[in-house]
Amino acid sequence: MILDAKIPAGPLAEKWDKHKFEMKLVNPANRRKYKIIVVGTGLAGGAAAASLAEQGYNVEAFTYNDSSRRAHSIAAQGGINAAKNYPNDGDSIYRLFYDTIKGGDFRAREANVYRLAQVSNNIIDQCVAQGVPFAREYGGLLDNRSFGGAQVSRTFYARGQTGQQLLLGAYSALCRQVGLGTVKMHTRKELEDIVIINDQCRGIITRDLVSGKIESHSADVVILATGGYGNVFYLSTNALACNVTATYKAYKKGAGFANPCFTQIHPTCIPVAGDHQSKLTLMSESLRNDGRIWVPKSRDDKRPPNQIPEEERDYYLERKYPSFGNLSPRDISSRAAKEACDDGRGVAASGYGVYLDFADAIKRLGKDKIEERYGNLFEMYERITNDDPYTTPMMIYPASHYTMGGIWVDYNLMSTIKGLYVGGEANFSDHGANRLGASALMQGLSDGYFVLPSTIPHYLASNGPFEKVDTSHPEFKKAEGEVQDKMNKIMSIKGTKTPSQLHKELGNVMWEYCGMARNEAGLKKALELIPQIREEFWKNVNVPGESNDLNVALERASRTADFLEFAEVMVYDALERDESCGSHFRTEHQYPDGEAMRNDEEYAHVAVWEHNGVGKKPIRHKEELNYENVKFAVRSYK
Amino acid sequence: MKLTLMIWRQECCKKDGKMEKYFLDNVEEEMSFLEMLDVLNERLILEGKDPIAFDHDCREGICGACSLVINGVPHGHHKGTTTCQLHMRKFKDGDTIYVEPFRNKAFPVIKDLVVDRTAYDRIMNSGGFVSINTGNPKDANSLPISKINADLAMDAAACIGCGACASSCPNGSAMLFVAAKVSQFALLPQGQPERTKRALAMVRTMDEEGFGNCTNMYECEAACPKNISVRFIARLNREYIRARLSEEKKI
Structure with a gap:
């Protein structure tokens, strides 16, 4: 696989303009032919x-x-x-x-x-x-x-x-x-x-x-x-x-x-309410302009939020990152929330939630101003949770975004x-x-x-112009046949699990082992589990009805089948990138204060995967990243 | 809670549909209405039966894909809420809930609760835009717009194109949908050059698609999940009359 990024030569600020000028054009009369x-x-x-x-x-x-x-x-x-x-x-x-x-x-x-x-x-x-x-x-x-x-x-x-x-x-x-x-x-x-x-x-x-x-x-x-x-x-x-x-x-x-x-993983989403949950709802990051994130200082503090006095609250983002505070980047804020909850100080019924509190902003700016800025978000929150964020803090937790x-x-x-x-x-x-x-x-x-x-x-x-190709070409017929075979195969299994059940099993493995924090042992475990779910899918999925009809179960099954193959590529990538950087946090690589530790010597590159057959390890290629204008620095938001 | 569900099942637009009865136990009040239907569908799939088809996507009340007439009201009784944001805590143990597709001549049923709403896209194709090509427009701040008008335009632009207005209207009118788009552009300087043409074209297409006329029943406003005001319909009427008059002047 050849990875030529084709980055134009010249100073950074002139590359795009120069490139635009150097690119060839198509005559207006010829454009409709393409x-x-x-x-x-x-x-x-x-x-x-x-x-x-x-x-x-x-x-x-x-x-x-x-x-x-x-x-x-x-x-x-x-x-x-x-x-x-x-x-x-x-x-x-x-x-x-x-x-x-x-x-x-x-x-x-x-x-x-x-x-x-x-x-x-x-x-x-x-x-x-x-x-x-x-x-x-x-x-x-x-x-x-x-x-x-x-x-x-x-x-x-x-x-x-x-x-x-x-x-x-x-x-x-x-x-x-x-x-x-x-x-x-x-x-x-x-x-x-x-x-x-x-x-x-x-x-x-x-x-x-x-x-x-x-x-x-x-x-x-x-x-x-x-x-x-x-x-x-x-x-x-x-x-x-x-x-x-x-x-x-x-x-x-x-x-x-x-x-x-x-x-x-986005830090501000509404926490999971139960097994029936079909999706998670984001609460915009803009809320962190005025909302303050906190958890109780003590693990056993089960009091309602407005009964917890100021000095017994831990505004952990403001404490750890005083310059950026509640507006620290997403990966950092998400990990900090996870850390607080893993420490047993999480709120919400499940213990996986933190408060996003608007009391101070409402006191400072008035309810009207807050309503003008975030009214629709507050309404959405109220509908989903039955809590009124104007009077009680929101509860949030990170989610895939x-x-x-x-x-x-x-x-x-x-x-x-x-x-x-x-x-x-x-x-x-x-x-x-x-x-x-x-x-x-x-x-x-x-x-x-x-x-x-x-x-x-x-x-x-x-x-161009290219050789005319129409849909009667054998390659189109072959691809159509393969797609039809996939649909027929899914329809023929008639097993005992729904496509959503199998998708959820995959999701649990990915969240557990390839989510907010990853490590070698967990990723290797995921590489064992994913093929098992995939195998079960192809033996035991149940899609009723016909394939030549609007079939919602078939749509779900077909998408899940591809996730079940793709997930492995994702895990291989997480495993082979043996450093922490941004959203990719390998617990083996962190500073004593828990911040991500990059390894620029070995991993300042894009990892590009080439398919090598389903169930086989794909081939890893590299596009080296050359920084001509920016110097590597420890990413600090303190 | 335990529920009895009466749900519209219809194989396709060419066959007749009918209400079918389902019983559902263990419905939790934290569930959204669609999650409740997911639970039913999971059961149907395991029983080897065809799951109920319904449109949905973002489940955050913004994409406009979800529809459903719940107990006779598009998106259900909870005001200003899409079906996906309607939660089961709004219902009681033992309730019987009637679920039907959006009803309008211009929205033919595709299957079960799924209807074809492309008529709205065709109305948009006829004039719901400002004709400007991608290119080098002038600096954004070289065109100051009064905050009042910008806010009002935003109120109109909040429409999610779900079709509840046309589904709730006794006349099957799509006036609120058309009014929202026409008003957004009529309120902004960017919309002025095509103001006349837009109002005429969108209303004409609305009529051609088979939507009815407005007789000020206000059912659309009551059903609108984004609380879009019928005052925009008054504005559309004014825009339309103005357009007709100025159009005639040319002749």
């Missing part, structure tokens, strides 16, 4: 589909939802970062770049991150021009707030539903193109495989979720913007349908999978498969070992609006 398939219609996919169609390409977009507006980008709450420096508090493109590199614990590519910081400002301009109703001050200008891992206020927001508003912006741009007939939209169709002809990705296989029909679609370029794999833990803040199938199928067809063990790992891509966002591009959470590119808050929306839109629409024309101009 067909581009976009899988996923979230921020990255929706924005890319709309932007490429605006340029004149022939675009087809796919989503498994009933509408492109349902993509899970919609659930992002808190905000989107940009280096506008409107508050004049010392922000700059370089600072956003540096914060992101540091936040990612020095495991991200410099050039990509710098481009992200540069483009961040265009994103805000673009979204405002689309009519996205960002929060404003009385003077009519845009308001900002702060997020974890930053000491400036650079986060733009639309109440507690920024993701929704940005997604609806991209969705409306996409609607416009669908209305103009330049984008063909396919809803309720799930990607089941990609098709490679002459070493080039030339199309996809989908399953129509209503009719069960397996269909082929050919193209000149395929973009995967299919999100992350956080549901490998079963319980996560992801939507229920989020899955790894698209990226895993690309991996099986030869795309390198980068840093799969970098999975973000985002995956920094993903398909390896070069600077142009092309995978190791020619013609297969990957954007948004589905790629690995910008966040290193930990993503900072309000950066996911930024990356999704950067890839979708600005990067892919610039780099794909260059690919087409340099390599």
Whole structure:
């Protein structure tokens, strides 16, 4: 596997502009001759589909939802970062770049991150021009707030539903193109495989979720913007349908999978209530602007929170990280919560919860101000828990939220498969070992609006026009057959366990051994357990009904089958990365105070995995990370 | 708690559906309504029966995928709440709960509780946008917008496109949905150039899709999980009249 990141030469700040100028263009009259398939219609996919169609390409977009507006980008709450420096508090493109590199614990590519910081400002301009109703001050200008891992206020927001508003912006741009007939939209169709002809990705296989029909679609370029794999833990803040199938199928067809063990555990989610739990709900990181996190100082303190006096509370983030306090980065805050709960000082019925308290903020700012900032989040919390956060502290606990790992891509966002591009959470590119808050929306839109629409024309101009390929090609028929066989096999088992039960068993193993803290023995244990669950799946799963029908159990089973193979790759990655960095915390590697200890000598690289057969250890490749502008430093938020 | 569930089962749009009865024990009050249905579905799968199909995804009340008419009310009786955020503590031991798909001529049933809401997308395709290509727009702060208008636009933009409004309306009207989008852009300077065209196009498409007209019953506002106000319908009416008048002036 050749890993050429194709980072343009020249000074960091000039790379992207220079590259944009040097890239080849496609004549406007020739653009409609090229067909581009976009899988996923979230921020990255929706924005890319709309932007490429605006340029004149022939675009087809796919989503498994009933509408492109349902993509899970919609659930992002808190905000989107940009280096506008409107508050004049010392922000700059370089600072956003540096914060992101540091936040990612020095495991991200410099050039990509710098481009992200540069483009961040265009994103805000673009979204405002689309009519996205960002929060404003009385003077009519845009308001900002702060997020974890930053000491400036650079986060733009639309109440507690920024993701929704940005997604609806991209969705409306996409609607416009669908209305103009330049984008063909396919809803309720799930990607089941990609098709490679002459070493080039030339199309996809989908399953129509209503009719069960397996269909082929050919193209000149395929973009995967299919999100992350956080549901490998079963319980996560992801939507229920989020899955790894698209990226895993690309991996099986030869795309390198980068840093799969970098999975973000978000510190502020509503704790698990019982066995029936189907998902976990995030409470936006923005709440940490005004909420204070604490647990009782004493292990046996079972008093209700408002009866515990100030001096008997441990505001552990403020104590351990005085400069960043409650706005310490996600990985650090999550581990600190786990530490407090493992120490027996956790709250909630299960003992796995900590308080997020707004009493001081309400006293300082008044209830109205807090309601204006977080009203919808407080309401959501009240609905789920039946507690009123205006009068009693919220209870929160970390949960799987985002995956920094993903398909390896070069600077142009092309995978190791020619013609297969990957954007948004589905790629690995910008966040290193930990993503900072309000950066996911930024990356999704950067890839979708600005990067892919610039780099794909260059690919087409340099390599096209391509030999015509249609869906009667034997490779399409072969792939269709394989997908149909998989469905038939699942349908034929008629065992005694439901797909969800088996998914949950996998999730428990992953959370226990490959979750917030990992060690060699546990990871090796996971490598024994995962194949057992997988084997049981293929012997004992029960999917009633027919495959040529809307079959919710079959959808779940098919996704679970892929998680059961992918999970092993993730564990191998965690095992072989014998250091702690960002979200990847190996208990063997920590400083005496419990902070993550990196090993830059041996692990300042991207680990890229090449498929080598199911159940076999994949092959590990490396892309060395060369830091020309930033110096390695111990990541301190004290 | 123990519940009796009367659930709409329908193989596909071409076949007739009917209510089927299910009994469920051990429902916990912390469960969401959809988690309660998950429990029932797990049991059905183990019995080798076809699980109940229903739309859902984020389960955080924001994607708009979940639907269901619960005891006659879209998203159930708990005001300002999507089905996925409705919790079982709102029900009592021994209750009988009726669960049906969203009902509207423009939302044909696909299977069981799943309906086709692409009519809303087609309304959006006809004008629910500001025509601006990705490129180099001017600096975001070069266009100050009064906070009052920005906040009001945000109130309208909070619509999740679930279809509860059209499902609750006795006339099957989608006015609240259309009003929310038309109002968001009418309130913002970015929406001005296409203000007339948008109002006309979206209302026309709404009619073509088979949605009814508004007669001010306000059922939509009562059912809306995002509490979108019917005042936006008044604004839509004004936008529409204004558009019709200015359109006629051109002739």
